Amino acid sequence: MKKQVKKAGFSTTAVHAGEIRYNEYGSITTPIVQSSTFIFKNVDEIKKLAQGAVGRFEYGRYGHPTQVAAERKLAALEDTKDAVLFSSGMSAITTTLFAILKAGDHIIITDDAYKRTLDFCLKCLNRFDIECTVVKMCDYEAIEKAIKPNTKIFFSESPTNPYLNIMDIKRLMGIFKGKGIYVISDSTFATPYNQKPLEYGIDLVIHSATKYLGGHNDLLSGVVLGRKELTGVIREYLKITGGCIDPHSAYLLIRGLKTFELRMQRHNENGQKVAEYLESHPKVKRIYYPGLASHPHYQIAKKQMKGFGGVVTFEMEDDVSKALEFLSRLKIINIGPSLGGVESLATHPATISYYAVTREERLALGIKDGLIRLAVGIENAEDIIEDLKQALL
Numbered sequence: 041m042k043k044q045v046k047k048a049g050f051s052t053t054a055v056h057a058g059e060i061r062y063n064e065y066g067s068i069t070t071p072i073v074q075s076s077t078f079i080f081k082n083v084d085e086i087k088k089l090a091q092g093a094v095g096r097f098e099y100g101r102y103g104h105p106t107q108v109a110a111e112r113k114l115a116a117l118e119d120t121k122d123a124v125l126f127s128s129g130m131s132a133i134t135t136t137l138f139a140i141l142k143a144g145d146h147i148i149i150t151d152d153a154y155k156r157t158l159d160f161c162l163k164c165l166n167r168f169d170i171e172c173t174v175v176k177m178c179d180y181e182a183i184e185k186a187i188k189p190n191t192k193i194f195f196s197e198s199p200t201n202p203y204l205n206i207m208d209i210k211r212l213m214g215i216f217k218g219k220g221i222y223v224i225s226d227s228t229f230a231t232p233y234n235q236k237p238l239e240y241g242i243d244l245v246i247h248s249a250t251k252y253l254g255g256h257n258d259l260l261s262g263v264v265l266g267r268k269e270l271t272g273v274i275r276e277y278l279k280i281t282g283g284c285i286d287p288h289s290a291y292l293l294i295r296g297l298k299t300f301e302l303r304m305q306r307h308n309e310n311g312q313k314v315a316e317y318l319e320s321h322p323k324v325k326r327i328y329y330p331g332l333a334s335h336p337h338y339q340i341a342k343k344q345m346k347g348f349g350g351v352v353t354f355e356m357e358d359d360v361s362k363a364l365e366f367l368s369r370l371k372i373i374n375i376g377p378s379l380g381g382v383e384s385l386a387t388h389p390a391t392i393s394y395y396a397v398t399r400e401e402r403l404a405l406g407i408k409d410g411l412i413r414l415a416v417g418i419e420n421a422e423d424i425i426e427d428l429k430q431a432l433l
C-alpha cells in the first residue's frame with residue numbers, strides 16, 4: 041500500500057493518494073473489486089480476522105478494496121485522518137446524525153440547509169424524541185441563543201443553496217468552543233479545494249460526493265471526514281444502516297477525483313465569468329455569487345475560501361412563465377437539478393425543487409418566481425455566456 045502523499049501538491053495528491061502503488065495485477069488503476077463476499081484461504085485466515093487483522097475484507101457492506109482507496113484519497117485531499125464513504129450524501133448525513141444523537145438530545149440546524157437534511161431533522165429525528173431548532177443562517181446571536189444544556193450537534197452548510205450564504209467559520213467556532221457540542225458542516229458547495237472547515241476546528245465535514253467530488257454527473261455518493269474517534273463510530277453505524285458505496289461507484293469517484301483540481305479551477309473561473317456577465321445584464325434583477333463584491337458575504341468568502349465554485353444564482357423578472365421560457369431557449373446548458381458536474385445545468389427552483397409546496401410557502405423560503413440557479417460546468421466560458429445571452433434575449 042502506498043503511503044499517502046504528504047505535503048505533495050493538491051493534484052499530485054488527487055492522482056496518487058490512496059491508490060495501491062503496485063497491485064497484484066500491475067494495473068495502474070485501482071481495480072473495481074466487484075464482490076459481495078471475501079473468502080478465506082484457510083482457517084488460519086478466519087483466526088486472523090477474529091484478531092482484527094487489518095487489510096483483509098469480510099463482506100461487502102463492511103468495506104471493500106475500491107472503497108478503501110477512494111476513502112484514503114478523500115481523507116488526503118481534506119487533510120484529515122479518516123473518510124467514510126456512503127452510497128449518497130443523504131446516507132452520509134442520516135447515518136452520521138443517527139450515530140451521534142440519542143433520545144433527549146437537541147440539534148441546531150440552519151434554515152437554508154439542504155431541504156432533505158431539514159426534512160430528516162424535522163420529520164424523522166423528532167419521532168425519536170430528538171429536538172430540533174432551526175436558526176437563521178449567519179444570525180450568530182440566534183445561533184448562540186439556541187444552545188441548550190442538551191444540545192449535541194450544530195449542523196450547517198457553507199456556501200448554501202441557492203443564495204450561496206457563507207458562514208463565518210471562525211466566528212461560529214468562537215460560539216461553540218469548549219461547549220462539548222459537535223459542529224458538523226456540509227461543505228458540498230465548497231469542496232476541499234475551495235475550503236477546509238476542519239482547519240477551523242469543525243468536528244466533521246460532510247460532502248455529497250455526487251457533486252464536485254465525483255464531478256461527472258454519473259454517480260451518487262457521500263462522505264464524512266474527520267478524526268477517527270468520531271468517524272469510527274459512524275463507520276460502525278454504516279455497517280448497520282447499510283448505505284455502503286458499491287465498487288463501481290467507488291471506482292468512478294476515484295477516477296473523477298484525479299482531475300479534481302483542474303475541474304475546480306475551471307468551475308471557479310467559469311463561475312466568476314458567468315456571474316460578472318450576468319451582473320451587467322439588464323434582464324437580471326439581482327445576482328448571488330460570493331465572488332462578487334455585491335454578495336453580502338463577499339468579504340468573509342474571500343478570507344476563508346480559495347474560490348467560489350460554479351453555482352451562480354440570479355433573479356429575473358417575477359414571472360414563472362418567463363423564467364421557464366428562458367430555460368427552454370438554452371442550447372448548451374441542460375435543464376436539471378444537481379451541480380458540480382462537467383455539464384452546465386440550469387434549474388428553476390420554484391418549479392423543479394418546490395413543486396410540492398404552495399407559492400406562499402415557497403416565497404416564505406425566499407424562492408421567488410424568477411429565481412434561476414446555474415451550476416456552471418467546465419465548458420468554455422464564452423460558449424456558456426453566449427448561450428445565456430441568446431436565452432435572455
Ligand SMILES: *Cc1c(COP(=O)(O)O)cnc(C)c1O
Pocket residue numbers: 128129130131154197201226228229248249250251260261262
Ligand atoms: C446534493 C446535496 C446533498 C445530498 O446528497 P445526495 O448525494 O444527493 O444524497 C446534501 N447536501 C447538499 C448541500 C447537496 O447539494
